[in-house]
Amino acid sequence: MPRTVLTFGTFDVFHVGHLRVIERAATYGDRLVVGVSSDALNQSKKGRQPVFSQAERLAIVGALKPVSEVFVEESLELKRHYIEQFGADVLVMGDDWEGRFDEFRDVCEVVYLPRTPAISTTALIEKISDLA
Numbered sequence: 001m002p003r004t005v006l007t008f009g010t011f012d013v014f015h016v017g018h019l020r021v022i023e024r025a026a027t028y029g030d031r032l033v034v035g036v037s038s039d040a041l042n043q044s045k046k047g048r049q050p051v052f053s054q055a056e057r058l059a060i061v062g063a064l065k066p067v068s069e070v071f072v073e074e075s076l077e078l079k080r081h082y083i084e085q086f087g088a089d090v091l092v093m094g095d096d097w098e099g100r101f102d103e104f105r106d107v108c109e110v111v112y113l114p115r116t117p118a119i120s121t122t123a124l125i126e127k128i129s130d131l132a
């Protein structure tokens with residue numbers, strides 16, 4: 001049976017930290033499915049609209065070689081539903097979420113990966129603003 005890996009993120013202003021987590025997530029199975037946060041979820045979670053729209057972020061993440069499928073993550077509360085919907089064997093998250101998804105260990109493996117140091121969307125936005 002092929003193993004399905006599921007991961008989530010906003011992936012706004014796509015950068016190498018995003019790429020690395022996707023590449024590493026893909027090594028845990030045969031098929032990587034990525035939930036990309038909706039614009040509305042981002043607004044409620046971070047209090048701002050992403051730089052790139054959800055359609056653009058889905059197009060970028062969906063075009064990556066390790067990614068088999070993308071979908072819109074509408075709510076943080078729907079993780080169990082998405083795990084079941086996509087038949088995920090493994091849930092992979094960055095370690096900024098360490099411990100937060102342990103409740104799903106009854107239905108799948110849960111793995112937290114270390115973040116790539118010294119890069120973030122927020123830092124990039126600030127750097128680009130300074131250049132302008």
Ligand code: C2G
Pocket residue numbers: 008009010011012017018020021035036037073076093094095096114115116117118119120121
């Ligand atoms: N990431 C990373 N290294 C960085 C920056 C981000 O490994 N330097 C990882 C995060 O840990 C996450 C993924 O890249 O696994 C996407 O990061 P974000 O877009 O910041 O995702 P977030 O807004 O935390 O959305 O349901 C959960 C949310 O959708 C997660």
